[in-house]
Amino acid sequence: MENILTVTNLSKKYGSLLAVKNLSFTIEKGNVYGILGPNGSGKSTTLGIVLNVVNKTKGEFSWFNGTTSTHEALKKVGAIIERPNFYPYMTALQNLKLVCKIKDVPENKIEEKLELVGLLDRKHSKFRTYSLGMKQRLAIASALLNDPEILILDEPTNGLDPQGIHQIREIIKKIAAQGTTILLASHLLDEVEKVCSHVVILRKGEKLYSGSVDGMLASHGFFELKSKEPEKLIQILENHSSVGEVKLVNGLITAFLKEELSAEFLNKLIFDKGITLSHLVKRKESLEEQFLTLTKNQSN
Numbered sequence: 442m443e444n445i446l447t448v449t450n451l452s453k454k455y456g457s458l459l460a461v462k463n464l465s466f467t468i469e470k471g472n473v474y475g476i477l478g479p480n481g482s483g484k485s486t487t488l489g490i491v492l493n494v495v496n497k498t499k500g501e502f503s504w505f506n507g508t509t510s511t512h513e514a515l516k517k518v519g520a521i522i523e524r525p526n527f528y529p530y531m532t533a534l535q536n537l538k539l540v541c542k543i544k545d546v547p548e549n550k551i552e553e554k555l556e557l558v559g560l561l562d563r564k565h566s567k568f569r570t571y572s573l574g575m576k577q578r579l580a581i582a583s584a585l586l587n588d589p590e591i592l593i594l595d596e597p598t599n600g601l602d603p604q605g606i607h608q609i610r611e612i613i614k615k616i617a618a619q620g621t622t623i624l625l626a627s628h629l630l631d632e633v634e635k636v637c638s639h640v641v642i643l644r645k646g647e648k649l650y651s652g653s654v655d656g657m658l659a660s661h662g663f664f665e666l667k668s669k670e671p672e673k674l675i676q677i678l679e680n681h682s683s684v685g686e687v688k689l690v691n692g693l694i695t696a697f698l699k700e701e702l703s704a705e706f707l708n709k710l711i712f713d714k715g716i717t718l719s720h721l722v723k724r725k726e727s728l729e730e731q732f733l734t735l736t737k738n739q740s741n
């Protein structure tokens with residue numbers, strides 16, 4: 442696999458606030474990555490550092506296996522990290538022509554990119570007449586004018602209505618399907634689930650998980666159990682190699698699984714040890730529950 446970006450032990454301090462803590466991850470070519478975390482978890486700071494607009498405090502990052510300088514590498518990166526800003530009294534086409542001049546790229550990709558984001562028929566409309574969703578789509582077209590290796594987006598659907606959100610997500614998927622690597626920051630779990638193949642989950646600047654979105658989904662689930670003898674039951678559960686954490690709350694025992702274990706098997710095992718259960722349910726955490734578990738204690 443070809444590495445697009447490697448981040449190694451990156452840290453950022455704003456005064457005494459540690460916004461990014463010892464963060465490491467790798468972006469490989471062709472995948473769609475999400476940086477997922479609640480507001481203030483360090484997503485924008487991380488993107489700002491690798492795009493050279495925020496100074497790092499410690500650590501390293503390298504683009505394209507360190508084969509070029511960051512300055513050269515960033516010419517192959519398309520990024521939208523701020524609200525789209527174009528000249529309001531100029532048309533979409535005029536604005537993109539100007540971007541081509543500034544970036545020193547040919548104008549021959551303009552129509553193709555406007556088509557991709559669904560704005561070709563509005564190319565002669567002034568930017569100020571665009572909806573927020575259209576402005577965001579124009580920003581995506583603009584970022585793609587030089588056919589970048591990777592497209593970076595910070596909260597691309599923030600502030601949009603449901604239709605606008607859907608359009609942006611479909612466009613991102615289309616760009617990814619054409620082979621462009623994508624890195625997007627989002628505080629929305631379902632956005633990452635819908636759009637991304639890989640995810641780095643941040644909480645207060647720290648990485649909690651990185652890997653495939655499917656891998657995050659692949660929890661073995663947990664059992665909920667009740668019995669008249671909870672202490673004895675907890676002991677049996679804790680001694681079982683397939684069981685991880687065991688919790689007792691208001692008489693309800695929750696036993697998280699480290700590997701697959703069927704309800705039938707567990708029921709018999711417990712019965713054979715002389716305990717009868719009054720309640721046994723096997724559940725799988727939803728992705729949302731897993732995310733909330735991963736990011737709990739966010740406020741303290």
Ligand code: ADP
Pocket residue numbers: 455458460478479480481482483484485486487
């Ligand atoms: P996210 O994008 O995940 O919402 P940010 O990277 O914007 O998170 O912020 C991470 C932390 O750093 C937050 O606590 C935020 O208040 C702080 N922060 C961000 N930018 C600055 C800045 N320019 N000066 C001081 N603190 C900042």
Ligand code: MG
Pocket residue numbers: 484485486595596
């Ligand atoms: Mg942010």
